[in-house]
Amino acid sequence: MNILVFAGTTEGRQLIEALLKMKNMFVCACVATEYGKEILEHEPAQNLEIKAGRLNLEEMQELMCRGFDLVIDATHPYATVVTENIKSACDKTKIRYIRLLRGKTDFGSECVFVESTEAAVEYLNTTKGNVLLTTGSKELAKYTEVHDFQERLYARVLPMEEVLKSCNELGFAGKHLICMQGPFSYEMNKAMLNQLDCCYMVTKDTGKEGGAYEKYLAAKEAGAALVVVGRTEQDKGMSLQQVMNEISRDSVKETFAEWFPMFVNINDRNIAVVGGGKIACRRIKTLLQFSCNLRIVAKEISEEIRQMVQEHININQKAGLNRSIELLEKEFEIQDIIGADMVLAATNNREINQGIGQQCRERGMLVNVADAKEECDFYFPGVVMQGDLVVGITAQGKSHTLAKKGSEVIKNAVKDIY
Structure with missing residues (x-):
């Protein structure tokens, strides 16, 4: 099978690792950053292609036109714009779409639940005390609307040069900008809340893999209120195990080829x-x-x-x-x-x-x-010609890369026949 995976989460990486162990599987993994690419490159494989960089809708469509059996969206639960573009590209190219989505966290009732970042900002403006933001840098600009944000807010973001630059431009600097790579344990979250004397901790429901429950426990023990920015209701998908079950069933169907090779006389056609x-x-x-x-x-x-x-x-x-x-x-x-x-x-x-x-x-x-x-x-097909020998090869329209590699192998194998 030829599968396109839009990664960006722990589950996405786990899915790719599992797929690469399966027989007759080719994976093209799309990640937004070079850092994401480096993580996947730790275990290089011949049946893996990695594309780094954010793609717009047109670029996604162009990539999908290469021919894939399945597209799996394993992007972050809050990357709603990216998900909509992936869905739209799949609709236009008529490729099956599956959403790999981590389950929601069972937070306690004592948490403060808000629908959006704007709602979180509105709530924080009714409070006093320091705030630890653990929602990343993407929507950090909106939190500059919090009163005295440069004194009250502490932003925890990824240790990347472009992230640091954008945060500094927004006014987050010095001890108010914490550049660290997760995952973060309960103990580390609690220590950070105590060290910064935070009364509030803002998170998204990033699920078990995103460390949401560790944040909940840490806030509870540190005496800080946990503000949870909720997901949209339309976020529905499959678990990692459910996705693997779907692929396993589909791979069995792929055992039988649909396209039978025939040679047609095109003389004077x-x-x-x-x-x-x-x-x-x-x-x-x-x-x-x-x-x-x-x-x-x-x-x-x-x-x-x-x-x-x-x-x-x-x-x-x-x-x-x-x-x-x-x-x-x-x-x-x-x-x-x-x-x-x-x-x-x-x-x-x-x-x-x-x-x-x-x-x-x-x-x-x-x-x-x-x-x-x-x-x-x-x-x-890919065509290899040597004298009267004509060889045609195709990957049934599923992988131009595979067909090209096959053609090169055959070309090298027959060059010494004549």
Whole structure:
């Protein structure tokens, strides 16, 4: 299986570690920071790819178009914007989405529960005394609305250079800024509350793995009120064990392949490629090695494609072949694929690719849609050629990386045959 995991929590790391131990499993892990990447890199694996950096909705969609069986959202319970983007990208790319979510903490009734950060600030403005903030740096700016915040508030944040800089800019500095990496024990939380003479401790419901219960016990023993910023009601998901059970069931289904390899005679057949980007270029390069007629349509055609095509036109002329190779640098129109036996939709525009797929199906044309495997009539394989030997390889549209690695292995294995 080919699984995309958006990590950022302890459960996310535990999930990735468990998946890597499973047979025939490839994991692409997305983490927001270089620190998150470093944690996963402690146990390197050939079936693991790590991508560091925050992705917007469009970047998530582009990544998912590589082909994944499943997307697992194991981001922080309060990362609501990220979760909404992941869900939206899954909807657009038609990939199954699972939310891995830690359970809520059973806090005592003596805690102060508020719905949002704004509500926490409003409550703190009705109180007096020092406050230990353990909610991280992301929403720290909102806490500057607390009266005398530079004297009352002590912020505990991650020891990262960019975090330190942003906190200083907000006015948190010196002993009022505590840069430490968790998890924090009950004893450490209690000692910190006593040392700073805090009457209040602000936390989110980060669950057992996030140390929420240790904060609750520490505040109770230190005589401080625990202010809990609650989660939204729509936060629903599966536990780590439930997610693993789902994947185990799905992996059994993956034992049987859906796509059977067949070799088709395309001699003198008309094939249209719509697009002029990197994917289109790779497919054109492959098709130019076969005796089909080729029509290439793109708004912009790269110099690399022009040179490849011209070389093959020259070869055809010298050999006296009647093979047709056309370059049409223009906006795509439906008449550009009329008469084609096969069509490859490989533009950088999802709507155009989808529209080409629909038009081809209505006309009974075989079509390959580069960014949506479920819209394909056939896969375009990795091709290795050595003399009369032609080898095609595919990962069933699930992992371009796996197919590329397989092609390289086969290429090295057959190069000495002739």
